[in-house]
Amino acid sequence: MKKRIIIIGSGFGGLGAASRLLSAGHDVTILEKRDKLGGRAYVYEQDGFKFDGGPTVITAPFMFDDIWNAAGKKREDYFDLVPCDPFYRIFDHTGKSFDYNNDHEFTLSEIEKWNPEDKAGYEKFLGTTKAIFDKGFTELADEPFLNFTDMLKVAPDLIKLQSYKNVYSYVSQFIKNEFLRQAFSFHPLLVGGNPFDTTSIYAMIHYLEREWGVHYALGGTGSIVHAFEKLITEQGGKIHTSTEVEEIIVKNGKAVGVRLEDGEKLDADVVVSNADVAFTYKNLINPSHRKKYTDRKLANTKYSMSLFVIYFGTDKQYRDTGLAHHNIILGPRYKGLLDDIFHKKIVADDFSLYLHMPTLTDPSIAPDGHEGFYV
Ligand SMILES: Cc1cc2nc3c(=O)[nH]c(=O)nc-3n(C[C@H](O)[C@H](O)[C@H](O)COP(=O)(O)OP(=O)(O)OC[C@H]3O[C@@H](n4cnc5c(N)ncnc54)[C@H](O)[C@@H]3O)c2cc1C
Structure with a gap:
């Protein structure tokens, strides 16, 4: 039976769920609080540079193909994936490096x-x-x-x-x-x-x-987000950006709709939350409806680490520096550093870096003669 489904959030989880539910014949509406789709795959644009906010490495392209196939479409008609070679260039703290790929x-x-x-x-x-x-x-x-x-x-x-x-x-x-x-x-x-x-x-x-293989989406990971937007719209899905859900309305133990920031209420047969799990329980579901996931339990749960990302563009190119598209620059300590991060929870003086240089594969995401990075 066709159901009215509201999806809170437009990260890859929300976008993938939306397309699959549309393929299954449901009526789907995505509500996204930010001004653009993508969630952690949000794209920052400035002075002719495009910076993918988060994901850059595509390791299971068949998962995208599955979603497009379910919709009766071909993924290749929506965005292009190109292989990265090497997959990674890994540097030790002296600058000596190691490459690997599937050769x-x-x-x-x-x-x-x-x-x-x-x-x-x-x-x-x-x-x-x-x-x-x-x-x-x-x-x-x-x-x-x-x-x-x-x-x-x-x-x-x-x-x-x-x-x-x-x-x-x-x-x-x-x-x-x-x-x-x-x-x-x-x-x-x-x-x-x-x-x-x-x-x-x-x-x-x-x-x-x-x-x-390890793949890169031409135009940046944001081109996958655009492809999803096109697919979902063609499938008849409705997408609302700058629309924040303040509460999931629960009646008799069942989600029956959402209340938006401006007070408007929207009914639904099913509500899918693509927001982080702990955030959803703590902020979107009234405590009276969650006996198991109490605020205390959520506060005592162990979470994975956060990270700092710096996005930067340069007004010249760095083609002879020995960098690859994906670089991992390891510091002098490995176990000690990981202990600091995961167990002692302190920011160490030395650290390891992931340096992304997508302009090596795709110069279109920076102005001519420039380079775009994130670290
Ligand atoms: C720097 C970085 C690099 C990464 N690199 C890779 C990589 O190379 N390869 C890889 O596979 N993965 C990578 N990841 C992980 C990957 O990005 C995430 O796992 C994935 O994007 C998460 O998608 P999601 O749909 O689960 O959630 P999210 O992308 O977080 O989406 C949740 C969405 O919900 C919205 N939302 C939240 N609350 C509300 C509300 N109340 N109302 C409306 N909307 C709401 C948010 O705005 C957001 O758009 C990386 C992550 C980061 C941060």
Whole structure:
């Protein structure tokens, strides 16, 4: 039966949900509080520069293809993805670097520069990441694990995959060189996790990269947001920006609509919140309707780390500096720094950086002869 659905927020989660629900025949309205769509993928524009606010690395392009296919469209008709090569250039604190991509021989030749003995270990590591991917992504990614029994059912598989180990120690059993261990274990940081605390299941990110590549959307990640806007509009979805939801109206334990900042009430059969989970409970749902997610429980919940991002443009180009599109510049400390961030929760004097230089792949996002970065 066709339902009236309100989606709060237009991040990739909200946009993806909107298109899928429209494909399923529902009546969908997106309400976004900011002036433009995208959420963490918001685009800042100034003096001819375009800066993607957040996501820049596309590792699972088939997920976009699925959404477009469900709508009976072709993703390629809406935006272009181009491969990044290398995937990342990783620098140690002395400036020596390591590149990797999905060319096996090339990656082995890069490992050779750091520690020839680790080539065999890398091959073994790579072999195991496929098994982790098959279990952790293909089979279990859609499992909600709502209770302990659900977890118990998969426990034997998880033990076999050594998911009780953290990513760093998992990688370390195959790779001996300390810098290479860092290069193959930093991936949980991309999703807010500490490689020393996050289950080795996350080692599958490396498999995901090897299998599908690391991509960049031409015109910047913002072009994917525009593509979604076009798709959703063509599908008959309604989009309202600069429209903040102040409350999800709940009756008899069921969401029945929303109240906007200006007091207007909108009815709905279903309300989807794309705002952060804790924010949704704390700020959008009256405490009388949430027995489990009390303010106290939300305050005591552990959250992933935040980050600082500086977006900057230069009035000249930096083509001979040895930088790649995606650069990771590691500081002198790895575990110590991560302890400072995740456990001691202090801002250290030394730090590691991710430096994004998209103009290497796509000069169109900065004025001629200029360079756009974010760090
Ligand atoms: C700097 C940075 C770099 C990243 N790099 C990558 C990357 O390279 N690759 C990758 O895959 N991921 C990356 N990520 C993670 C990725 O960006 C996020 O996981 C993803 O964009 C989150 O999407 P979302 O839909 O869950 O939420 P969001 O994008 O946060 O969307 C939530 C939306 O809800 C809106 N909203 C909230 N409250 C209300 C309200 N009351 N009324 C109306 N609207 C409301 C917000 O304005 C926002 O638009 C990065 C994140 C950051 C911050």
